[in-house]
Amino acid sequence: MAKIEAASPFAPARFPDLPRVAGLRLSAARAGVRYRDRDDVGLAALPEGSTVAGVFTTSRTRSAPVLWCEARLAARGDARAPAAFIVNAGNSNAFTGANGVEGARRMAAAGALAGGAAPEDAFVASTGVIGEPLPVERIEAVCDALAGALSADAWEPFARAIMTTDTFPKGAGRTVTLDGVEVAVAGVAKGSGMIAPDMATMLAFVFTDAAIAQPILQRLLIEGADASFNAITVDGDTSTSDTLLLGATGASGMTEIASGDDPRLPAFREALNGVLTDLAHQVVKDGEGATKFVAVTVTGAESVRAARRIGLSIANSPLVKTAFAGEDPNWGRIVMAVGKSGEAADRDRLAIRFGDILVAEKGWVAPGYREADAAAYMKRAELSVSVDVGVGAASATVWTCDLTHAYIAINADYRS
Amino acid sequence: MAKIEAASPFAPARFPDLPRVAGLRLSAARAGVRYRDRDDVGLAALPEGSTVAGVFTTSRTRSAPVLWCEARLAARGDARAPAAFIVNAGNSNAFTGANGVEGARRMAAAGALAGGAAPEDAFVASTGVIGEPLPVERIEAVCDALAGALSADAWEPFARAIMTTDTFPKGAGRTVTLDGVEVAVAGVAKGSGMIAPDMATMLAFVFTDAAIAQPILQRLLIEGADASFNAITVDGDTSTSDTLLLGATGASGMTEIASGDDPRLPAFREALNGVLTDLAHQVVKDGEGATKFVAVTVTGAESVRAARRIGLSIANSPLVKTAFAGEDPNWGRIVMAVGKSGEAADRDRLAIRFGDILVAEKGWVAPGYREADAAAYMKRAELSVSVDVGVGAASATVWTCDLTHAYIAINADYRS
Numbered sequence: 001m002a003k004i005e006a007a008s009p010f011a012p013a014r015f016p017d018l019p020r021v022a023g024l025r026l027s028a029a030r031a032g033v034r035y036r037d038r039d040d041v042g043l044a045a046l047p048e049g050s051t052v053a054g055v056f057t058t059s060r061t062r063s064a065p066v067l068w069c070e071a072r073l074a075a076r077g078d079a080r081a082p083a084a085f086i087v088n089a090g091n092s093n094a095f096t097g098a099n100g101v102e103g104a105r106r107m108a109a110a111g112a113l114a115g116g117a118a119p120e121d122a123f124v125a126s127t128g129v130i131g132e133p134l135p136v137e138r139i140e141a142v143c144d145a146l147a148g149a150l151s152a153d154a155w156e157p158f159a160r161a162i163m164t165t166d167t168f169p170k171g172a173g174r175t176v177t178l179d180g181v182e183v184a185v186a187g188v189a190k191g192s193g194m195i196a197p198d199m200a201t202m203l204a205f206v207f208t209d210a211a212i213a214q215p216i217l218q219r220l221l222i223e224g225a226d227a228s229f230n231a232i233t234v235d236g237d238t239s240t241s242d243t244l245l246l247g248a249t250g251a252s253g254m255t256e257i258a259s260g261d262d263p264r265l266p267a268f269r270e271a272l273n274g275v276l277t278d279l280a281h282q283v284v285k286d287g288e289g290a291t292k293f294v295a296v297t298v299t300g301a302e303s304v305r306a307a308r309r310i311g312l313s314i315a316n317s318p319l320v321k322t323a324f325a326g327e328d329p330n331w332g333r334i335v336m337a338v339g340k341s342g343e344a345a346d347r348d349r350l351a352i353r354f355g356d357i358l359v360a361e362k363g364w365v366a367p368g369y370r371e372a373d374a375a376a377y378m379k380r381a382e383l384s385v386s387v388d389v390g391v392g393a394a395s396a397t398v399w400t401c402d403l404t405h406a407y408i409a410i411n412a413d414y415r416s
Numbered sequence: 417m418a419k420i421e422a423a424s425p426f427a428p429a430r431f432p433d434l435p436r437v438a439g440l441r442l443s444a445a446r447a448g449v450r451y452r453d454r455d456d457v458g459l460a461a462l463p464e465g466s467t468v469a470g471v472f473t474t475s476r477t478r479s480a481p482v483l484w485c486e487a488r489l490a491a492r493g494d495a496r497a498p499a500a501f502i503v504n505a506g507n508s509n510a511f512t513g514a515n516g517v518e519g520a521r522r523m524a525a526a527g528a529l530a531g532g533a534a535p536e537d538a539f540v541a542s543t544g545v546i547g548e549p550l551p552v553e554r555i556e557a558v559c560d561a562l563a564g565a566l567s568a569d570a571w572e573p574f575a576r577a578i579m580t581t582d583t584f585p586k587g588a589g590r591t592v593t594l595d596g597v598e599v600a601v602a603g604v605a606k607g608s609g610m611i612a613p614d615m616a617t618m619l620a621f622v623f624t625d626a627a628i629a630q631p632i633l634q635r636l637l638i639e640g641a642d643a644s645f646n647a648i649t650v651d652g653d654t655s656t657s658d659t660l661l662l663g664a665t666g667a668s669g670m671t672e673i674a675s676g677d678d679p680r681l682p683a684f685r686e687a688l689n690g691v692l693t694d695l696a697h698q699v700v701k702d703g704e705g706a707t708k709f710v711a712v713t714v715t716g717a718e719s720v721r722a723a724r725r726i727g728l729s730i731a732n733s734p735l736v737k738t739a740f741a742g743e744d745p746n747w748g749r750i751v752m753a754v755g756k757s758g759e760a761a762d763r764d765r766l767a768i769r770f771g772d773i774l775v776a777e778k779g780w781v782a783p784g785y786r787e788a789d790a791a792a793y794m795k796r797a798e799l800s801v802s803v804d805v806g807v808g809a810a811s812a813t814v815w816t817c818d819l820t821h822a823y824i825a826i827n828a829d830y831r832s
Contacts, residue, residue, distance in 0.1 A: 057755075058756075058758070059752070059755030059756055060754065060755045060756075060757070060758065060759070060760065060761050060763070061751050061752070061754055061755030061761065061763045061766070062755070062763075094748070094751075095748065095751050095763070095766075095776070095779060095780060095781075096779075096780060097764065097778065097779040097780040099780070129748070130748035130751065130752075131747065131748050131751075131776070131780065131781050235733075235734040235735060237733055237734065237735050237749075237752060237753070237756060238752065238755065238756035239752065240751065240752055240755050317651075317653055318651040318653065318734070318819075318823070318827070319651060319653050319827055322823075322824055322827035322828035323827070323828065325824065325828040326827070326828035328828070331547065332510075332511065332545070332546035332547055333653075335477050335510070335511050335546065335547075335656065336475070336477070336546075336653060336654065336655065336656055337653070338476065338477055339473075339475030339476045339477030339478070339654065339656050340474075340475055340476075340653060340654035341476070342474070342476065343476070344476065345476050345477060347476070347477045347478075347511070348513065350477070350511075360511070360547065362513065363511060363512075363513040364511060364512060364513040364515070364547065365547050402828075403734075403824065403828070404824065404828070405821055405824050405825075405828075407734070407738070407824075408738055408741065408819065408820065408821050408823075408824055409821075411734070411735055411738035411739070411742070412738035412739065412741040412742035412744070412818075412819070412820070412821075
């Protein structure tokens with residue numbers, strides 16, 4: 001396939017400094033699953049006492065690794081035990097039939113061996129081409145290398161090893177003091193279409209040394225994913241492999257959070273959500289061909305669900321996204337996208353803003369609106385679009401990027 | 417705005433010959449609503465004894481003309497009376513507040529006067545830029561010209577007058593003999609995005625000289641639209657103005673079809689659906705930037721609704737559509753799109769065909785599949801993709817086009 005060389009205009013100058021997560025060790029290795037000139041397998045080893053939570057794609061054609069993780073997570077439940085996350089890039093082991101199930105099982109066994117966990121406590125994720133058998137023997141062959149390279153600081157090698165069409169490695173971290181104990185939350189992600197199932201699945205692995213009982217960890221992750229990874233879209237497509245795993249080592253020395261009323265939860269939740277949102281935004285900013293990062297905020301909706309649906313209708317509309325690409329303050333397309341969402345909106349109370357510029361209100365263009373102002377605003381790289389639909393009090397924000405010639409070039413102009 | 421000069425590769429060499437619909441008269445005129453160098457208003461005058469049916473956009477932000485038509489259709493009910501359809505291009509009279517309501521009313525009055533119908537029997541449709549006041553006085557000024565030009569054969573002038581970003585005028589017709597009486601069904605359409613609300617709404621006006629009671633006519637139109645205009649997609653966007661009107665003059669001399677059991681109904685339905693499907697396919701073939709016309713057939717689904725949703729999930733996926741543009745037999749993206757539809761599918765019984773080429777079956781690539789065969793097939797202009805999802809017996813077909821650089825150019829590369 002053609003290589004798209006240009007990095008996203010949002011690529012940071014260097015990988016961020018991430019805090020050390022007590023008890024966690026990471027490594028990467030070169031297995032040659034598909035890529036030959038770079039690391040393509042990452043391993044995370046979590047120590048005794050760890051709890052694990054996960055959120056996965058809702059696709060009806062989920063990959064073998066996703067089905068494996070769902071089954072292992074259900075079986076593991078609230079256990080406190082070592083765990084291993086093993087991830088490869090270049091082959092998604094999706095739509096590979098019985099062969100795929102066996103590949104996921106063997107890959108998990110390899111990860112367990114390298115990471116010092118029981119095979120049933122190893123979680124696997126694969127991203128890359130679909131429909132080709134996973135050459136799992138190449139991953140097994142780097143087991144010793146992965147085990148030998150484990151270190152507390154290998155964030156960037158791990159983040160780079162799981163990339164496919166990404167143009168930059170993605171990491172985010174926070175620290176928070178809970179009752180006098182400093183706790184770290186940090187993770188990495190890959191993804192550059194909201195999803196292209198053959199090369200651009202969204203994967204994220206987040207870790208903390210907080211001690212948190214599994215049911216609470218799982219609930220925090222579901223809520224956090226809802227406001228971050230489930231609130232971003234590049235092209236509205238959903239991978240068969242999307243995976244978000246959260247491991248808590250408990251090694252920070254804090255006493256365990258075992259109740260939903262624990263007063264330390266709000267501060268931890270804020271740190272976790274900060275990491276999840278940061279990673280999710282990086283995925284959008286590395287969206288295939290993206291030149292604009294756009295926050296779409298919907299207010300005045302009947303419910304949060306309705307606000308989210310209206311926001312995604314705007315954020316997924318090809319006509320809205322091409323208008324962003326063209327730096328065109330085309331508010332008519334916003335009206336169209338609100339209308340097609342199917343959610344309640346009062347046409348005669350609709351208000352639309354680009355940044356702080358009031359564009360339309362009360363069912364018509366705002367009296368003081370000057371298109372030149374909006375056109376100047378649209379030249380920014382980071383944009384905000386706000387829509388009040390005038391029927392209620394609920395709101396939601398989603399994030400997206402523009403739809404450009406480069407998206408077409410990445411997805412149409414090569415033969416797989 | 418930049419003019420996109422290239423005609424669709426599917427544009428016919430000339431406008432089709434359409435049958436004469438007894439009692440129907442058509443005309444076009446140059447009002448200068450926005451375009452200065454072409455006709456931009458069309459009129460259809462239906463005689464005494466006509467019945468009218470309509471289907472409209474489901475958008476929650478429907479335009480003033482759509483709201484007008486819905487109200488007039490409800491009030492008119494099963495009346496047999498003259499009617500007028502008046503249509504302009506260049507301004508959609510959408511999101512124009514109270515001014516828009518008044519504009520639609522005045523435009524209807526002008527159409528009624530020119531077409532010889534009562535004002536409450538005039539139906540209006542407007543397509544073009546949104547959010548700008550309709551210069552209805554320019555339409556009123558061509559009232560006499562429209563009345564004077566009425567003729568039985570003005571199909572092409574009418575079809576051309578309602579175009580916006582269309583690269584060719586669209587018409588289709590059929591004749592059918594019902595109990596010894598020859599009856600004509602013919603119509604015109606415009607639209608070249610599934611919809612771009614500012615310039616590319618879908619409008620269609622179909623006429624017949626059959627005599628059909630209004631409740632039956634309305635049911636036929638709803639069913640026919642479902643399998644034609646509701647089964648096509650260019651970009652998944654829905655206009656605030658989509659309008660499909662069907663007028664039956666009854667002037668063919670046949671006795672009225674007044675019952676759903678009438679033995680003449682199946683033959684009439686076939687002719688009507690033929691016209692509707694032909695027009696709908698022309699809209700897709702003139703899809704913005706389209707180079708491929710693709711039929712997506714889903715079989716083995718739980719219900720027709722599920723089959724339709726899976727088909728639209730495939731047909732609307734940017735990744736699938738860019739693969740068509742790239743002539744890439746990327747069946748992994750089809751699997752992804754089936755999965756994201758949310759409808760039941762059995763991953764291990766899924767079968768995918770490009771034309772007659774079996775690509776995948778039983779959850780994996782088909783044993784005899786050779787990518788070179790599929791790649792050669794994808795070079796055709798008209799493609800067929802078939803997916804059996806392996807859970808039931810229901811099926812549906814939808815039609816779409818590819819997503820190309822030209823779509824981006826049309827929608828992003830100019831400032832409105």
